[in-house]
Amino acid sequence: MSTELSNTNASEIGHALLAARRKAGSPSMGMVLTLVVVTDERDHYDALKVAHAVSREHPSRILGVIRRSPRGAANVDAEIRIGEGGGSGESVLLRLSGEVANHAESVVLPLLLPDSPVVAWWPTKPPDDPAADPLGALAQRRITDTVTNPRSKIPALVTQCRNYTPGNTDLSWTRLTPWRALLAAALDQYPARIRGGRVTAERANPSADLLAAWLSDRLHVPVERATSKGPGITDVALFTGGGEIEINRPDGRLASFSVPNASDRPVALKRRDTAELLAEELRRLDPDDIYEATVQAVCRLSDADGNARPPKRDTKKPTKKSGERGSGSASKSVKKPAAAAKATSGRASS
Amino acid sequence: MAFAQLRDTIEELDRERGTAGNHAFYLSIPPRFFPDVIAQLKEHGLAEERIGSWRRVVVEKPFGHDLKSAQELNAIVSEVFPPEAVFRIDHYLGKETVQNILALRFANQLFEPIWNANYVDHVQITMAEDIGIGGRAGYYDGIGAARDVIQNHLLQLMALVAMEEPTSFDAYSLRIEKQKILRSVELPSRLDLHTARGQYVAGWAGGEKVKGFLQEEDIPKDSRTETYAAIKLGIDTRRWAGVPFYLRHGKRLGRRVTEVAVVFKKAPHLPFTETATEELGQNALVIRVQPDEGVTVRFGSKVPGTAMEIRDVNMDFAYGGAFVESSPEAYERLILDVLLGDPPLFPQHEEVELSWQILDPIIAYWGNHGEPEPYPAGTWGPKSACDMLARDGRVWRRP
Numbered sequence: 001m002s003t004e005l006s007n008t009n010a011s012e013i014g015h016a017l018l019a020a021r022r023k024a025g026s027p028s029m030g031m032v033l034t035l036v037v038v039t040d041e042r043d044h045y046d047a048l049k050v051a052h053a054v055s056r057e058h059p060s061r062i063l064g065v066i067r068r069s070p071r072g073a074a075n076v077d078a079e080i081r082i083g084e085g086g087g088s089g090e091s092v093l094l095r096l097s098g099e100v101a102n103h104a105e106s107v108v109l110p111l112l113l114p115d116s117p118v119v120a121w122w123p124t125k126p127p128d129d130p131a132a133d134p135l136g137a138l139a140q141r142r143i144t145d146t147v148t149n150p151r152s153k154i155p156a157l158v159t160q161c162r163n164y165t166p167g168n169t170d171l172s173w174t175r176l177t178p179w180r181a182l183l184a185a186a187l188d189q190y191p192a193r194i195r196g197g198r199v200t201a202e203r204a205n206p207s208a209d210l211l212a213a214w215l216s217d218r219l220h221v222p223v224e225r226a227t228s229k230g231p232g233i234t235d236v237a238l239f240t241g242g243g244e245i246e247i248n249r250p251d252g253r254l255a256s257f258s259v260p261n262a263s264d265r266p267v268a269l270k271r272r273d274t275a276e277l278l279a280e281e282l283r284r285l286d287p288d289d290i291y292e293a294t295v296q297a298v299c300r301l302s303d304a305d306g307n308a309r310p311p312k313r314d315t316k317k318p319t320k321k322s323g324e325r326g327s328g329s330a331s332k333s334v335k336k337p338a339a340a341a342k343a344t345s346g347r348a349s350s
Numbered sequence: 351m352a353f354a355q356l357r358d359t360i361e362e363l364d365r366e367r368g369t370a371g372n373h374a375f376y377l378s379i380p381p382r383f384f385p386d387v388i389a390q391l392k393e394h395g396l397a398e399e400r401i402g403s404w405r406r407v408v409v410e411k412p413f414g415h416d417l418k419s420a421q422e423l424n425a426i427v428s429e430v431f432p433p434e435a436v437f438r439i440d441h442y443l444g445k446e447t448v449q450n451i452l453a454l455r456f457a458n459q460l461f462e463p464i465w466n467a468n469y470v471d472h473v474q475i476t477m478a479e480d481i482g483i484g485g486r487a488g489y490y491d492g493i494g495a496a497r498d499v500i501q502n503h504l505l506q507l508m509a510l511v512a513m514e515e516p517t518s519f520d521a522y523s524l525r526i527e528k529q530k531i532l533r534s535v536e537l538p539s540r541l542d543l544h545t546a547r548g549q550y551v552a553g554w555a556g557g558e559k560v561k562g563f564l565q566e567e568d569i570p571k572d573s574r575t576e577t578y579a580a581i582k583l584g585i586d587t588r589r590w591a592g593v594p595f596y597l598r599h600g601k602r603l604g605r606r607v608t609e610v611a612v613v614f615k616k617a618p619h620l621p622f623t624e625t626a627t628e629e630l631g632q633n634a635l636v637i638r639v640q641p642d643e644g645v646t647v648r649f650g651s652k653v654p655g656t657a658m659e660i661r662d663v664n665m666d667f668a669y670g671g672a673f674v675e676s677s678p679e680a681y682e683r684l685i686l687d688v689l690l691g692d693p694p695l696f697p698q699h700e701e702v703e704l705s706w707q708i709l710d711p712i713i714a715y716w717g718n719h720g721e722p723e724p725y726p727a728g729t730w731g732p733k734s735a736c737d738m739l740a741r742d743g744r745v746w747r748r749p
Binding site: 008009010011014015018021022030031032057074076096099100103106107109110111112114115116117283284285286 | 480553554555556557558559604605606607609625628629631634636641642646648653654655657659661662663664665666668728729747748749
């Protein structure tokens with residue numbers, strides 16, 4: 001069932017949701033969370049498809065937000081869907097144009113499910129500081145995906161790490177879960193002292209950098225970062241006195257797992273799609289403590305490298321920028337901090 | 351002149367429609383006109399009951415603006431109409447769901463055993479409106495949120511939630527129980543710490559740019575009228591010892607909603623790891639009065655997956671379309687009760703006066719202590735309201 005409202009407001013959308021639910025015979029939906037999907041005209045179809053798929057595991061109210069150009073008269077259009085697209089729960093796609101595009105939170109706030117947790121997800125074009133984004137501020141979990149950043153991915157990752165606030169996670173981190181599980185299991189099987197490590201992946205791969213940071217943070221050893229043709233991470237090695245513990249995955253699907261003094265084993269290590277990653281993230285709604293430690297390690301490593309340092313939170317300004325980016329207009333906000341970095345580096349490292 | 355015409359019309363209706371001298375007068379007028387109107391009704395013989403027929407009068411809120419004015423108002427009305435012929439209308443109390451509070455509490459075995467201080471941590475009663483004062487400036491300025499809503503709706507809801515089981519469902523027994531609760535209400539000793547008030551300022555609400563209270567038409571620029579009020583009350587009975595009741599009402603809040611939430615204590619022991627229950631809150635029973643009438647029970651459940659992870663989920667019952675075609679609309683139901691002469695849900699003047707006794711000291715305190723705190727339209731009220739609960743280690747629910 002689908003209802004379209006044009007030139008509307010949150011109160012009318014709320015009524016329409018209620019009416020649609022009643023029309024459907026007041027089905028018991030047991031929605032457990034509100035998922036705010038901050039997207040744009042180009043990507044919303046795929047993003048909402050993923051969200052609907054995820055709502056089968058986590059029944060939710062999905063609020064898709066498209067922020068269009070903030071010029072012109074303020075206008076809110078909404079598309080309400082209940083029990084469609086295979087998802088469970090309710091879904092509203094909001095298109096905001098004019099001044100209201102800068103006040104998306106005013107439309108979203110009244111539509112949040114009572115009591116239940118709120119998760120904000122940026123399928124593409126994450127803001128520099130998700131917690132400072134007005135939509136991110138409504139949420140207890142904020143999920144970004146640095147890989148989708150159209151500009152340079154590694155500075156984007158460092159920016160995300162610098163602006164870390166408890167409750168943030170990046171899907172580049174979620175992608176690592178099977179790798180981390182396998183590596184931890186390897187050390188259970190072969191509990192040797194680790195002297196160093198190496199992560200090999202495509203050139204710009206935020207997951208690889210996070211994995212390297214995680215390993216060096218947990219094992220207190222230097223971890224090299226090597227480059228391959230991909231796809232994604234192709235090889236992880238830990239150096240011990242008796243040889244290498246190695247997970248090698250050349251094709252993005254099947255890995256070979258080897259520890260010293262044992263024969264190699266094939267292990268399924270398929271690259272997962274976004275719906276699986278998001279569903280995994282939604283299983284835990286408390287801040288990810290291990291991710292926090294890893295993020296701090298990324299910042300430390302990046303300081304030690306003398307990499308370009310994006311400034312720490314810049315009060316209100318990044319917020320506005322992210323709004324414009326959400327609506328598809330070009331922005332240099334990712335690159336710019338690199339230039340401004342030197343000026344604020346003292347503050348960032350303190 | 352007008353009353354003579356009214357009399358003629360009524361007599362004509364008696365003849366043509368067979369109303370047989372049964373009349374109800376619905377006084378939808380500002381309180382200051384009461385003395386004149388009531389006197390006129392009497393003068394033209396409209397208030398006189400004849401044998402075998404009845405005369406009733408319906409009075410809308412506000413029933414005065416403090417204890418003294420409420421008593422005066424009552425004196426005027428009761429001079430002409432006997433107490434059982436006076437119906438103080440409060441459209442919230444006609445709602446199906448509020449009556450259902452009584453059914454929920456007293457028809458079930460499930461809830462009553464835990465409906466007390468042993469299990470209940472606190473109770474939150476919220477009535478939020480997303481609209482501003484609109485065209486009611488003349489009425490609203492000087493009245494404010496506490497007088498407009500807390501004095502009648504919220505205190506009545508509180509009485510219904512907190513009262514003991516009446517010996518029967520008749521008007522008298524019900525009233526006695528409600529009065530006992532209102533009589534045992536205890537104000538916090540520090541009104542500065544346990545009450546909060548606010549006034550909305552311009553902002554974006556629900557996707558629309560809206561004016562602040564002081565910019566509304568016909569509101570003086572220096573008005574100190576509150577558009578948000580929150581108070582903490584205790585009930586001095588064995589059942590509710592140490593259980594705070596938090597009442598809040600405001601205009602231009604997040605969304606339009608009226609709810610009573612009974613929040614339970616945390617389980618005394620959790621045989622799980624700390625991370626497994628990190629997101630587990632307190633169990634709650636939420637009586638949704640409007641707009642989506644029904645009941646929600648909030649409890650912990652395991653998240654599907656290999657890890658042991660417990661989080662809060664809802665169990666919902668919605669009245670809309672569940673077993674009635676449409677719930678009888680509030681006013682229809684009220685007017686039916688008036689015509690039937692059945693006043694169990696209408697507050698009598700004792701209840702009205704008891705409510706003013708609770709509120710008068712708070713309003714007097716506010717009158718002497720500064721201005722209401724501004725809050726942006728479209729948000730969930732001023733910071734002082736959050737601080738007020740934070741002091742007790744609690745938070746307002748997002749309704």
